[in-house]
Amino acid sequence: MNAAAGGPVAAIVRQHRLRWWEALPWAAIVAAYFLFPDHRALGAQILFMTLFALSLDLILGYGGIVTLGHAAFFGVGAYAAGLLAVHGWREPITGLLVAGVAAGIVGLVSGLVILRTRGITLLMLTLAVVFMLEEIANKASSITGGADGLQGVRLDPVLGTWRFDIFGRTAYVYCAIVLFVLWLFARRLVHSPFGRSLTGIRENVQRMHAIGSPVHRRLVTVYAIAAAIAGVAGALQAQTTQFVGLNAISFERSGEVLIMLVFGGAGRLYGAFVGAPAYMLAQDSLAKTDPVYWFFWLGLLLVCVVLFARGGLLGLLDAALRRLRR
Amino acid sequence: MDALLAAAVSILFHGLAYAMVLYLISVGLSVTMGLMGFANLAHGVFAMAGGYVTVTLMNRHGVPFALAIVVACTTVALASAALERLLYARLYRAGELDQVLFTIGLVFMAIAAAHFTWGPLPQGFTPPDALRGQVELGGRVFPAYRLFLIAVGAALVVALWLGLEHTRLGARIRAAVDNRRMAESLGIDVGRLFTVTFALGSGLAALGGGLGAEILAINPRYAIEHLVSFLIVVAVGGLGSLRGSFFAALLLGIGDTACKYLVPELGVFFVYVAVRAVLLWRPAGLFGRAA
Numbered sequence: 001m002n003a004a005a006g007g008p009v010a011a012i013v014r015q016h017r018l019r020w021w022e023a024l025p026w027a028a029i030v031a032a033y034f035l036f037p038d039h040r041a042l043g044a045q046i047l048f049m050t051l052f053a054l055s056l057d058l059i060l061g062y063g064g065i066v067t068l069g070h071a072a073f074f075g076v077g078a079y080a081a082g083l084l085a086v087h088g089w090r091e092p093i094t095g096l097l098v099a100g101v102a103a104g105i106v107g108l109v110s111g112l113v114i115l116r117t118r119g120i121t122l123l124m125l126t127l128a129v130v131f132m133l134e135e136i137a138n139k140a141s142s143i144t145g146g147a148d149g150l151q152g153v154r155l156d157p158v159l160g161t162w163r164f165d166i167f168g169r170t171a172y173v174y175c176a177i178v179l180f181v182l183w184l185f186a187r188r189l190v191h192s193p194f195g196r197s198l199t200g201i202r203e204n205v206q207r208m209h210a211i212g213s214p215v216h217r218r219l220v221t222v223y224a225i226a227a228a229i230a231g232v233a234g235a236l237q238a239q240t241t242q243f244v245g246l247n248a249i250s251f252e253r254s255g256e257v258l259i260m261l262v263f264g265g266a267g268r269l270y271g272a273f274v275g276a277p278a279y280m281l282a283q284d285s286l287a288k289t290d291p292v293y294w295f296f297w298l299g300l301l302l303v304c305v306v307l308f309a310r311g312g313l314l315g316l317l318d319a320a321l322r323r324l325r326r
Numbered sequence: 327m328d329a330l331l332a333a334a335v336s337i338l339f340h341g342l343a344y345a346m347v348l349y350l351i352s353v354g355l356s357v358t359m360g361l362m363g364f365a366n367l368a369h370g371v372f373a374m375a376g377g378y379v380t381v382t383l384m385n386r387h388g389v390p391f392a393l394a395i396v397v398a399c400t401t402v403a404l405a406s407a408a409l410e411r412l413l414y415a416r417l418y419r420a421g422e423l424d425q426v427l428f429t430i431g432l433v434f435m436a437i438a439a440a441h442f443t444w445g446p447l448p449q450g451f452t453p454p455d456a457l458r459g460q461v462e463l464g465g466r467v468f469p470a471y472r473l474f475l476i477a478v479g480a481a482l483v484v485a486l487w488l489g490l491e492h493t494r495l496g497a498r499i500r501a502a503v504d505n506r507r508m509a510e511s512l513g514i515d516v517g518r519l520f521t522v523t524f525a526l527g528s529g530l531a532a533l534g535g536g537l538g539a540e541i542l543a544i545n546p547r548y549a550i551e552h553l554v555s556f557l558i559v560v561a562v563g564g565l566g567s568l569r570g571s572f573f574a575a576l577l578l579g580i581g582d583t584a585c586k587y588l589v590p591e592l593g594v595f596f597v598y599v600a601v602r603a604v605l606l607w608r609p610a611g612l613f614g615r616a617a
């Protein structure tokens with residue numbers, strides 16, 4: 001028996017391996033396609049919001065950066081993909097890539113400035129980015145459509161074969177595949193040395209500075225990566241709903257994605273897969289009757305989660321499992 | 327030349343009035359942030375509540391302006407003290423994320439409650455008769471109400487400064503902001519001090535919301551719409567600094583008014599760029615100490 005077989009090293013090595021329950025979200029996504037054929041359009045929305053929440057998990061759950069401006073990147077991606085399609089570039093996959101790169105660049109540039117600060121100043125700057133971009137999207141109405149939104153987003157079939165239909169069949173599968181690919185990437189990222197150093201920064205910045213980790217550079221890198229993924233999520237919205245509104249780039253959208261992630265459980269990569277569907281389904285059934293009350297209950301729920309259920313739904317599940325095992 | 331001067335005077339005047347409102351609302355946030363480091367994004371809710379109470383008392387119940395303002399301040403201050411003891415106090419040791427989520431939850435609830443009670447439209451605010459109309463000063467005419475705002479704001483700035491520098495409460499607050507542990511070892515009950523400061527800050531915010539209802543229209547989204555402005559004042563001024571908040575409010579008030587007047591299309595853009603430049607130069611704010 002060598003020492004590596006047990007102890008803390010083995011525990012870390014084991015973390016990287018795929019476990020059986022990691023297949024559950026994917027089984028659910030495939031099953032939902034066949035079980036609810038009438039709700040595939042909603043399903044596609046849930047999938048791109050899941051991707052959006054996943055991107056936030058990288059910076060919030062792993063990097064420990066509290067941001068209220070993540071919708072800025074979602075919006076940049078959405079407008080980039082939308083504008084590309086409106087101006088004649090109708091190939092969807094390259095559209096996604098361009099949107100991701102555009103949002104990544106915005107993330108890189110704003111991250112370089114924002115991440116030098118901490119606490120309330122950082123919060124203010126992330127908010128300022130989203131308000132500023134919203135203002136630009138609103139004022140530049142000749143380009144973006146302003147408050148009316150960007151209309152006339154039309155796309156070629158995916159890979160020249162699958163046409164976007166009104167039932168959301170193509171949209172659902174397309175979103176699911178993009179989500180899967182980027183989930184693999186995110187999973188790889190958080191288990192890499194880079195991901196471990198992020199967790200270190202979240203847990204103890206001083207110590208990471210002390211051992212010579214380039215903290216600022218690491219944070220800016222993950223900020224830009226998360227921005228790019230958020231941009232792809234925004235592009236998926238633009239392509240599948242064929243419309244980009246100002247709400248794609250609003251404070252409310254930032255708040256929503258934060259809530260989704262926290263309801264699910266941040267810092268565990270699967271919080272997004274629980275929180276986003278739960279939020280979207282609740283919103284779909286409750287907010288239709290009265291969006292104002294929806295925000296009231298949402299606020300109340302948020303206060304209760306913070307006071308009584310830190311760690312979100314998955315955190316509650318963890319606690320329940322621990323109690324059962326005892 | 328005369329037109330240029332007139333524009334400059336107008337920008338300065340309106341900017342000053344806006345700055346006073348910003349200062350009144352944000353100063354409490356700055357001091358409570360400096361004391362407890364609590365990320366209270368719901369501070370704007372207190373200003374909004376002050377505005378709603380003032381406007382409702384005046385418009386629906388015919389209460390005189392001064393009385394309405396006083397009632398608004400007192401109710402908001404008392405309500406915020408209760409809120410602080412019941413809920414906020416549980417989260418002082420919690421992480422920043424929890425504080426942010428909790429206060430956003432409060433903001434969402436406040437938006438819904440305001441929407442439900444007063445409807446989605448902005449509330450009309452009519453200054454009392456004595457403060458309506460124009461006043462002539464040095465050959466130019468100014469709206470009387472804004473002149474009143476500036477005067478009241480300036481008086482309060484002085485009063486706050488004197489209060490912080492020359493009263494026992496002020497000395498305690500300064501001590502606790504400087505070094506909380508040391509202040510506690512000297513027998514200052516920082517918890518109670520914080521409740522009092524929190525209530526005072528919320529009362530001032532309510533005052534700002536009520537007095538400033540003409541400039542920042544009272545509507546359900548108030549607490550979100552102006553959140554960035556309040557946070558800019560706090561961050562640019564430096565946490566817990568009365569002087570910093572004042573200069574930051576002045577800069578933001580006049581700068582914002584100037585940008586909106588001179589380049590209406592890109593006004594907001596310039597303001598944010600300027601804020602970023604200031605914070606790159608001094609990350610802890612103009613009068614903040616490096617952490």
